[in-house]
Amino acid sequence: MNTLSLPQHLMPLLMHIEPLLVPAQLYQLGDEVNVTINNEQLIKIKTATKECSLAFNFIAAENDDLQPTYQVRDQWLAPFDELEVLRDKVVTDSSLILCGYPTTDGCFDLWHHQGQARATYCHHSGASEAQRAMLLVALALDYPIDDALVLARAHARSYQDHNCRAQGELVWPTTAKVFPRAVVSHDSELEQFGCHSNDNALTPFASLDxxxxxxxxxxxxxxxxxxxxxxxxxxxxxxxxxxxxxxxxxxxxxxxxxxxxxxxxxxxxxxxxxxxxxxxxxxxxxxxxxxxxxxxxxxxxxxxxxxxxxxxxxxxxxxxxxxxxxxxxxxxxxxxxxxxxxxxxxxxxxxxxxxxxxxxxxxxxxxxxxxxxxxxxxxxxxxxxxxxxxxxxxxxxxxxxxxxxxxxxxxxxxxxxxxxxxxxxxx
CATH class of the missing domain: 3.20.20.70 (Aldolase class I)
Structure with a gap:
């Protein structure tokens, strides 16, 4: 059985986490997840293949034992660094995850992958508590961090768009319109991301029969x-x-x-x-x-x-x-x-x-x-x-x-x- 252990200050997330575990079991998306409450400062997740810890808006401490596997920054109050600067920080710090970085017409999620920064983009961030809950549930179901972040953003948008709090409604995101876009080398959003590409946008590849x-x-x-x-x-x-x-x-x-x-x-x-x-x-x-x-x-x-x-x-x-x-x-x-x-x-x-x-x-x-x-x-x-x-x-x-x-x-x-x-x- 996989485990998800929350610090006491994050207990309000349970109202979002528990409804997500129902469709996870109905869809058979992973091993059963046991949710507990701890007296520590970090979220602890254990699955058959990994153990990790996580903190939202982490403040560094002298005690190395409190250093989380993932530091998730998801609260943005101006002024904050330009996206290009934050992208470079993600490249050098494999633990840093930036969620919902706001721009004039949308938001970015950024994370580290093999010495590079990966990113997704969407026009609105959705509900923040729902986003946190799905991130934790997806990691506890043994999704990799890339997929957990994608699911979290899709669920946050779906929750806000459709008010998925209705009792008995399955809340797992399944429709394409709530998922973010992956930022790739020819993407029109690259300028906001702090990159400039000489590649022209690709047209569709030839179709097959x-x-x-x-x-x-x-x-x-x-x-x-x-x-x-x-x-x-x-x-x-x-x-x-x-x-x-x-x-x-x-x-x-x-x-x-x-x-x-x-x-x-x-x-x-x-x-x-x-x-x-x-x-x-x-x-x-x-x-x-x-x-x-x-x-x-x-x-x-x-x-x-x-x-x-x-x-x-x-x-x-x-x-x-x-x-x-x-x-x-x-x-x-x-x-x-x-x-x-x-x-x-x-x-x-x-x-x-x-x-x-x-x-x-x-x-x-x-x-x-x-x-x-x-x-x-x-x-x-x-x-x-x-x-x-x-x-x-x-x-x-x-x-x-x-x-x-x-x-x-x-x-x-x-x-x-x-x-x-x-x-x-x-x-």
């Missing part, structure tokens, strides 16, 4: 690309790791040729320069690649773009690039790739799909077996990506046929798009 989505095998060799295409697959991805450059380029070129011959959508993972060179159908990039890849060059070459995501913040970030699809993962534990995050599970997947809606095609990936495929498909995703379910099957042809049958059998449920709240809770 949704009728060819559904089953999406991810394979590690051109032989497998050719094999699954011959078995009727119409969308696949070549994901090669640690291969010598000359052999790598040959495989990519062959995969592109095979895709053209079969009129299939073949995506190349990571190697965007080679994908452009050989006129690939599309390229798939991870979050870390978004900072280094020349997205404008990929777009101008006419390639489709898929982006990996692992939670709320990364989804919001991916949406800013208007990709051809967004991958949502990893849904279940997987041994095919080392993952930086916890498995998301089907309930979180359904909420992510509800957030994205019809704005972008989606691909669920990670640990999806034949037995799990139907449940994943019913969340409303556009495609289901599988790896070992095909490549390690005794009979890959039979596995592909069975997976296709599962998707066809559930197409009426899937065709309606994102699930209702009741359906999500029933997953």
């Amino acid at each position: 949704r009728t060819k989505l559904g089953l999406y095998p991810v394979v590690d060799s051109v032989n497998w690309v050719e094999r699954v295409l011959q078995l009727g697959v119409t969308t696949t991805q070549l994901r090669i790791k640690n291969l010598h450059q000359s052999r790598l380029e040959q495989q990519i070129q062959q995969a592109v040729v095979a895709g053209i011959a079969c009129q299939a959508q073949v995506f190349i993972n990571d190697y965007w320069l080679l994908a452009i060179k050989h006129h690939a159908y599309g390229v798939h990039l991870g979050q870390e690649d978004l900072d280094s890849a020349d997205l404008a060059a990929i777009q101008q070459a006419g390639l489709r773009l898929g982006i990996s995501t692992h939670g709320y913040y990364e989804i919001l970030r991916a949406l800013e690039y208007q990709p051809s699809y967004i991958a949502l993962g990893h849904i279940f534990a997987t041994s095919t790739k080392e993952m930086p995050s916890l498995p998301q599970g089907v309930s979180r997947l359904a909420l992510y799909q509800k957030l994205i809606g019809e704005r972008c095609p989606t691909v669920a990936i990670g640990g999806i077996t034949i037995e799990r495929a139907g449940k994943v498909w019913r969340t409303g995703v556009t495609a289901v990506a599988v790896v070992s379910a095909i490549t390690q099957a005794d009979d890959p042809e039979a596995a592909i046929a069975e997976l296709n049958n599962i998707l066809v059998a559930n197409v009426e449920n899937q065709a309606g798009g994102a699930l209702s709240d009741d359906s999500i809770r029933a997953l």
Whole structure:
């Protein structure tokens, strides 16, 4: 059981925290959270994977034991530092989190991530107590800090907009309009953020053929690309790791040729320069690649773009690039790739799909077996990506046929798009 321990002076937050724990359990978003009151100065949170402490508007003390993991500043009285100055402080202090920094037409949330400052922006901050409560609940449910801050801002706005205090109403944020925007390199809000970019705003990447989505095998060799295409697959991805450059380029070129011959959508993972060179159908990039890849060059070459995501913040970030699809993962534990995050599970997947809606095609990936495929498909995703379910099957042809049958059998449920709240809770 996870624990959330509040100092006595924050007991009023219980009126906001307890209603949030109800939908968290109904949606099966994490382990049960036990809330207690302590006689200390810091908020204490313990989950299966982390222990952290937190304080709002922290005042440094000589006692190092009182130094919190996260110092959240969320009260702003003029005069205060310019946003650019505060951004630099966040870069150098990994514990500092700035919430609701006010500007003339909105507010920013800023936090530290691997030596950089991340930020989200929205036009109004919402209710402050509701924001604090969701931040603590999300951390206690083992969401990473990025996602906890996104959920906190979305809940604060939803609470203020819809007065979610009505008894019995589920208050978990699910509608896209209450979520903030992720600030990215080509964002028009960069000037307020203290940055200046020479990048032009990206237009939407080329769209893919949704009728060819559904089953999406991810394979590690051109032989497998050719094999699954011959078995009727119409969308696949070549994901090669640690291969010598000359052999790598040959495989990519062959995969592109095979895709053209079969009129299939073949995506190349990571190697965007080679994908452009050989006129690939599309390229798939991870979050870390978004900072280094020349997205404008990929777009101008006419390639489709898929982006990996692992939670709320990364989804919001991916949406800013208007990709051809967004991958949502990893849904279940997987041994095919080392993952930086916890498995998301089907309930979180359904909420992510509800957030994205019809704005972008989606691909669920990670640990999806034949037995799990139907449940994943019913969340409303556009495609289901599988790896070992095909490549390690005794009979890959039979596995592909069975997976296709599962998707066809559930197409009426899937065709309606994102699930209702009741359906999500029933997953």
